[in-house]
Amino acid sequence: MARLTATGGAADAATATRLRQRRGWYFYGWASHVFPTIVVTVFMGRYLTSLAENAVGKTGRVSVFGIPVAPGSLFPYVVSFATVLLLVAMPVVGAIADRTGAKREILLGFGWLGAASCVAMFAVRGANWRLGAALFVLAFVGYSCATVVNYALLIEVADTADRDRVSSFGWALAYIGGGLLLAADFVLSLFLHDKALLARISLCSAGLWWALFNIKPWQLLRGLPKAPSAPAAAEPVLLAGFRQLRRTIAELRRYRLTLAFLIAFLVYNDGIQTVTTVAAQYGDKELQLEDTVLLSAILLVQFVAFGGAIWLGRLAGRFGAKRVVLGSLVVWLLLVLAAYFVRAGVAWQFYLLAMGIAVVLGGSQALSRAMFSRLIPRGYEAEYFGFYEISDSGTSWLGPLIFGLAYQLSGSYRSALVSLVAFFVLGFVLLLRVPLRTAISQAGNLAPERV
Numbered sequence: 001m002a003r004l005t006a007t008g009g010a011a012d013a014a015t016a017t018r019l020r021q022r023r024g025w026y027f028y029g030w031a032s033h034v035f036p037t038i039v040v041t042v043f044m045g046r047y048l049t050s051l052a053e054n055a056v057g058k059t060g061r062v063s064v065f066g067i068p069v070a071p072g073s074l075f076p077y078v079v080s081f082a083t084v085l086l087l088v089a090m091p092v093v094g095a096i097a098d099r100t101g102a103k104r105e106i107l108l109g110f111g112w113l114g115a116a117s118c119v120a121m122f123a124v125r126g127a128n129w130r131l132g133a134a135l136f137v138l139a140f141v142g143y144s145c146a147t148v149v150n151y152a153l154l155i156e157v158a159d160t161a162d163r164d165r166v167s168s169f170g171w172a173l174a175y176i177g178g179g180l181l182l183a184a185d186f187v188l189s190l191f192l193h194d195k196a197l198l199a200r201i202s203l204c205s206a207g208l209w210w211a212l213f214n215i216k217p218w219q220l221l222r223g224l225p226k227a228p229s230a231p232a233a234a235e236p237v238l239l240a241g242f243r244q245l246r247r248t249i250a251e252l253r254r255y256r257l258t259l260a261f262l263i264a265f266l267v268y269n270d271g272i273q274t275v276t277t278v279a280a281q282y283g284d285k286e287l288q289l290e291d292t293v294l295l296s297a298i299l300l301v302q303f304v305a306f307g308g309a310i311w312l313g314r315l316a317g318r319f320g321a322k323r324v325v326l327g328s329l330v331v332w333l334l335l336v337l338a339a340y341f342v343r344a345g346v347a348w349q350f351y352l353l354a355m356g357i358a359v360v361l362g363g364s365q366a367l368s369r370a371m372f373s374r375l376i377p378r379g380y381e382a383e384y385f386g387f388y389e390i391s392d393s394g395t396s397w398l399g400p401l402i403f404g405l406a407y408q409l410s411g412s413y414r415s416a417l418v419s420l421v422a423f424f425v426l427g428f429v430l431l432l433r434v435p436l437r438t439a440i441s442q443a444g445n446l447a448p449e450r451v
Helices: 002-032 034-056 071-100 103-123 129-152 160-191 195-213 215-220 237-252 256-286 291-319 321-340 347-373 381-392 398-410 413-418 421-432 436-442
Strands: 062-064 067-069
Touching: 002 034, 002 103, 002 129, 002 160, 002 195, 002 215, 034 062, 034 071, 034 103, 034 129, 034 160, 034 195, 034 256, 034 291, 062 071, 067 071, 071 103, 071 129, 071 256, 071 381, 071 398, 103 129, 103 195, 103 215, 129 381, 160 195, 160 291, 160 347, 195 215, 256 291, 256 321, 256 347, 256 381, 256 398, 256 413, 256 421, 256 436, 291 321, 291 347, 321 347, 321 413, 321 421, 347 381, 398 413
Parallel strands: none
Antiparallel strands: 062 067
């Protein structure tokens, strides 16, 4: 009886620890989602474009490493450049996190780096697009490397049967966090008519929000399990990370279905992230909508996306995550085509488009994250999510590059947006071909009742 009581007490303590860590995981999403919402989607694209236009005019060209770039193409190119830097950095960060077990420290260290870079954006003004681009790249790297570890922690805070629900709820809660600060920016926009100052204050406040709310996960995420692959002998961490990365790349060939899913995700999520990244720029430059319309529409997205993520999570419990994501990709394709026909200056059409995006946005990403978490061999979670996050870090490099090239060649944001249709079509076909249950089994994991 004493042994049973001790065992039961240990089990209760382990459950309480996992629930505490899950709350910390939720809090990090709440804290950091202001970056993709406020910095990437709302302000940075338009503000960086305006800085470049201040320097050379709307029809001029800024020089980026000696290459002439149209102001309207600058932001997508900067995003592409930052993502290329992360092609190696994120898997290495993941390898180090798996090898050392210091996931909390790596997560929040990079989180505070990204937050500090956003706070420093208050100093960007006039025609200083170079400083703005450099700070954005630094913030992007901090956010992305932190997100590698954050995604990997889903495996620690939720069993395989719960991951669709936990991932969807975490994503939904993150939208509320980003939405509350965006609501404050919207109120500020009603009284502050200086667009540049509004952007600087909003970018800075996003960094402050992110930094302050990081304190809570620092407290709640203590006691995370150490990696079983952690080295016994001392070795330079960075060197060990590169060595582990090389081994994992070689080993990934054994998990061909995991690789097939990853490729499908990289394609369709590239389209999703590019649409969300350029949405405000499209509404501002092509549709000529006022700041109040853009802010209120993106604010609407945050709260509708909360319900959309919960709803798609429940649908996944009934039909399986793969079917729900495939359905969402069809909706994404229709939305991109519909965006081409939105008339300039017609706010209600932009609002309707934003609501459609909101319904499928969080759920398609949250369920993709949960699906991938089941395809990873145990002990390599952060490292594998490093490859995953190459696309999910706010966007991948190919989508913005194609968008930027299409705009530079055509001079039309509408034509540039339609160029993204291929990502959803190809991503749908590639995901459809992945036998998910077999892939889960090959990775050595248990599949839920519905996949």
